[in-house]
Amino acid sequence: MKHGARWIGATALAGGLLAGAGAVGGGAQDAAPIRGFFAGRVAEERALEQRFRAIPEAARAEKSLRRLTSEPHMAGTEASHRVAEWLREQYASFGFDAAIVSYSAWMPQPREVQLELVAPEHKALATQEEPIASDKDTLTKGAVVGFNAYSPSADVTAAVVYVNYGMVEDYRQLDAMGVSVEGKIAIARYGRCYRGIKTKLAEEHKAAGLIIYSDPQDDGYAAGDVYPDGPWRPMSAIQRGSVEYTEIYPGDPLTPGVAATPDARRLAPADAADVAHIPTMPINAQDADAILRSLGGPHVPKGWQGALPFTYHVGAGAARVHMKLEMDYQQREIYDVIARLAGADDDEWVVMGNHHDAWVYGAADPNSGTAVMLETAQALGELARGGWRPRRTIVMCHWDGEEFGLIGSTEWVEANRAELQAKAVAYINTDVGVNGPNFNAGATPSLKELVREAAREVQDPRGGRSVYDTWRERASHAKDEQSGTARADARVENTGEVALAALGAGSDFCPFFDHAGIASLDMGFGGDYGVYHSLYDDFNWMKKFGDPTFEYHAALARVIGTIALRLDEADVLPFDYAAYAAEIAAAAQSLAERAAQKGGDATSLEPVTKEAAQLSAAAWRARDALAEGRGAALAPEKQKQMNRALASVEQALLSPEGLAGRPWFKHTIYAPGSYAGYAAGVMPGVSEALDRRDSATLAREAAALAAALTRAAARLDEIAQMAQP
């Protein structure tokens, strides 16, 4: 760090709070500025990044993935423990200080899963995934049968009602048709929302049980060729997955808010608010064919017909199914791997994470991300061996139990919350690192521009252009969201830049961001991917369809590493709070309009609108203060203090009480929607109270939100003060 270096003024284009190299173009130009770096430090950073980006290797990522997916390794099994041990060894060999941290969580495994059609004719269902001769991994006996984690055990026989995607509007349509699921088994198709929401809504509508199936329209033959001829879901493939009500709280159901250590105080299972009360199981399309074909009742509404070859009816009618689930709930050990590369300043941490547990082999989900993390770590290790010392400590985490409900990350964040809030600069997540060629990212608004800038520095494997330019080109031809994945497809903002999604839920950034207020990022390369949570998400699938050359794995390691190095080495952390405040102001405006439309009490929202405006003003004051270059003249201790303050603005947006009905969720601006699941709810407390027309809660949530905005504005004003020499 060089004192007296000139601080690079903010450019109009980048629009950032801090100085911007927004328009570097496609390549690394030695002279071009980098957001957050003093002018005299840019060449050094650029050289470091270039050395870094030369190290990740596609062939090595392929080897890692082959190793990681050598056996099914579901959380709570010894296989998952073996993966954790291997990862720990890898990090140790890279020169990291690596350890396994384990927790004991209340987790189910299926002992018996039975489903049969008992009328109008008898037919045994719950068929499992068929082996494919050309892919020997599919011959395994080790894959867990299709089940939904956190379903209760049950034995129920009932008539069946088809509920489309099983979302709020679907039940509204059924009501209009006079069809009820009460006492019936609901059958919903996968897609459009988190599966746990489907269970929650079926439970709220008094269904006796829920079957969730994969319709070929959404990710099977109607989307494209099915595995092994193409990347889409074959008729026998089952989407496993958790139905934990993670929108209430994720992690171990028995220890909300505290780490699941051996001596933690635990709830009785019956008191866990995030566990379903109705049996839920996933089935494949061929079983669904047998059930749906036999439903009577009215013809489905417009948009409910899927791609199975008959006319869909909502039921009920003569069809009856018998569902028997016996779940083996136990305290089970999970194994997080936490690896540190100590920085010159160990009081500031750059945290990266990916989960390692998989439903079966998990080649795309999650081990493509694991292989990418290993390439990143290998490269950072090599730099360190070459004499580089990180400015800030780098913490690389591999979570266990993510598939059951973000358990490994949640428990670790709960265990280390105070320290993380004091030290973590940001959290960079990757889950499905690669399943195709399309880069996409979600982020806290303050770090969106950082992602764009890093993507400009890395060449896309498909051509001579950067990852950013390829991403932007695709975004300019935006399409619908790909079903089955949480990530919205790319689109372009008014500024002409690619829009990054808000962070919803569905991966391990959730405890960092929603619970602890650590600024977070999530990214990966997506594509045609129909084998999600099935046996077929294996190495051979990746080699044939996801990333045959593994060049996208290497490219993602370069993007993530570039982001990490910038966060690690920045003189002034590159948070853009003017952009964040602008998104908050727009959200406040749109809420106020919705409130007006609903004819509700719009006055409750006035403090929000007002404080959002104050926040914008404060963000611009801080930006101006820093843009004038005063930051560079500060003493190191003062600079460190300012960086600490910059990283902590996100925490100012937490509400100490949390959201109404789900106090674990502290963030006032973002949370998973209570009835959407993956997609982010914006200003969720206020927004949902408005939807429910609950004016008391609305007033309370609006006050909490306004207070959060006030705190964030105050923090920004402190930063502007600190920038004074």
Added chain:
Amino acid sequence: MKHGARWIGATALAGGLLAGAGAVGGGAQDAAPIRGFFAGRVAEERALEQRFRAIPEAARAEKSLRRLTSEPHMAGTEASHRVAEWLREQYASFGFDAAIVSYSAWMPQPREVQLELVAPEHKALATQEEPIASDKDTLTKGAVVGFNAYSPSADVTAAVVYVNYGMVEDYRQLDAMGVSVEGKIAIARYGRCYRGIKTKLAEEHKAAGLIIYSDPQDDGYAAGDVYPDGPWRPMSAIQRGSVEYTEIYPGDPLTPGVAATPDARRLAPADAADVAHIPTMPINAQDADAILRSLGGPHVPKGWQGALPFTYHVGAGAARVHMKLEMDYQQREIYDVIARLAGADDDEWVVMGNHHDAWVYGAADPNSGTAVMLETAQALGELARGGWRPRRTIVMCHWDGEEFGLIGSTEWVEANRAELQAKAVAYINTDVGVNGPNFNAGATPSLKELVREAAREVQDPRGGRSVYDTWRERASHAKDEQSGTARADARVENTGEVALAALGAGSDFCPFFDHAGIASLDMGFGGDYGVYHSLYDDFNWMKKFGDPTFEYHAALARVIGTIALRLDEADVLPFDYAAYAAEIAAAAQSLAERAAQKGGDATSLEPVTKEAAQLSAAAWRARDALAEGRGAALAPEKQKQMNRALASVEQALLSPEGLAGRPWFKHTIYAPGSYAGYAAGVMPGVSEALDRRDSATLAREAAALAAALTRAAARLDEIAQMAQP
């Protein structure tokens, strides 16, 4: 007709050239005005209409339909002759002067239709429609096999390429993928355009043949329950139909522009420009399943996947089919029925028409319309027996050979063109009179308001409201066009009134309107209808799904009869040329914008825009002249002259030379689109020259169009003059 009666001034709401009773509301109010009637004549007309509307009977329409569909009665067969004879007898019994008029047209019948998959495996196709035990009419041996009329005979074996709907944009996509149909057999799905366009485009792209199939997505199981469980198309049902290039000219291919009388001068078949040169055949969904499933090549583009249960590919690949068609082309007799109820003035005719020939039984298409016409005729006959004498002659026509290419109507119009142009006031068509509860209509713009007004007078069978109010209610929730039918669904205009479609092609108004310039109307009640042109469009289908009580048949007879009586009895014919001129001006404006976008020679269009404005001005002058009530003071002979002039404005819009490349089409404002088929092309000569970027033709067509507008404006100015007392 009473002299000196006060002429009802035009209301702002009705917006008509002539006085309007636009806002009568739902019922017949004795005192309310009627467009086109002097005040003193309104009560008499209203009483007449009420007597008329009391006569049509659902039960009798049902009996007629049962009789009309007692055997398959394709044009060119003795069964069709028998239907014509029976119709003639019915009209005679109603008191009409009824005759059969026959023509001799060059028409095919299938002698042999073979289709087989020869690779990758052998499978016999061209499967025919399966009998249904609960519907004895389907047990017939008399249904013609699935074939497309005016396909040549051929024997061809080739690889197969899937071309989606086989439209211009589909071939553009195939080009972009590097897939050619040259030398291949193209397979297209039915829908979105006239099937003859599919053949034309396949021929232009050098395909060796064309197969057209019914995809379950468009009118089969994915749309709803299939017959006999619902109204949609079963897997074995075949859509027969003509592929005559009727957009070049309809009718007998060997006698374009002249009647197909025994001594007419005939082209050699090889010189007929409206006949396909590549073999084309229709198949059912189950045959298509076998072919499409075996195609190789790339995965289909977005939107091409249908509802068959596998991933669609464009081909070619290993699949090969062998198609053998042996067509028996002969001069065949067709039998029109022309029935007249002489008016006080036989120099003015109100013409109505419907075809009687069917591909098989034709319960909906066309005999629901035939049964409706019989109810209308029966009622008019009863009024006449009760002492009423029509003011103008009523001519009711039942056409033969419509299904092969509008042969009966085209030949009759060609035979009587001069007399029709001198005498016909308007032509009212109905084809598929009823296949559901949703009223819809198309019309020349000058008569749109007349249709709305008549629809206000008739009660809808579903409730207490009028046909118009029910129609408008549905239009306010406009949906997509139902595939498989020519009629666009209802929508509402800016005025709040239901929009009526422009007249395209696909039924017998075409020769009247497009060739002879007779103002035309087309209407019926539509609904869920998947059995179009199949064996299953039979009496039992209608009784179960189309119109179980036949009340819609009776309602349509009331609407059509009300329109006919208003045209017949009007003091001043109720044409609204201000509305017509407004539509023309809007079309001219939109063409000018398209020309500007294409960067073409916009100056060619200046005369069109200018003359369109002049036409509007003239229409308003005429409207004002008539609105001042002077018309009523005219001597009867002058009034008759003015009515003649009013009816002839449409003819002023004909161009003597006809459209570029298809001189039979004379109308400068409307024609079937050269590559759309059913849908109307607006200002087709200019519009298509613009699409082709053919500036010489553009200039010629623009001049012809401008001249037509000038003539129409002059005619309207004559009318304004005539209105002077």
